[in-house]
Amino acid sequence: MSGGKQGAPRPSRDAAATGLAAPLDPGRIAAHAGLAVLGALVGIAGALVQAAWFPAGLLLALVAAAGLFYGGRLVFGTQLGALAPAAGWLISVVVLLGGRPEGDYVFGDELGLTLFMLGGMVVAVICATMLRSPQQGADGGRPGK
Secondary structure, X not given: OOOOOOOOOOOOOOOOOOHHHOOOOHHHHHHHHHHHHHHHHHHHHHHHHHHHOHHHHHHHHHHHHHHHHHHHHXXXXXXXXXXXXXXXXXXXXXXXXXXXXXXXXXXXXHHHHHHHHHHHHHHHHXXXXXXXXXXXXXXXXXXXX
């Protein structure tokens, strides 16, 4: 036996930090902020479209939001990639819900409003909590291959 201390192996200094331990990257921060702004724009456009063309407009607005949230998840490969545009979307929709002092608001009817809010939040949660996509060219883990 050696006279050294035995214990858990120490991590290599060559390993790159990931997640919250990773150093801040200004480009990545700007990209997430851009996704949040894009999410706000999709939320505003979705609010107008779903109110104007109720059944088809609602589906179009939710598909656009889902595409943005899922695209952010795929591009960054993290939950934050889906949550950044979802946060921008939610903030813009809540601001539009505030209405005007005269009592007008952007949304057309209560059913469209409910489906747009709940549908968008459900899509955001699904995209943020989905499993990572499989790596291209990765072995399926089948033995004997």
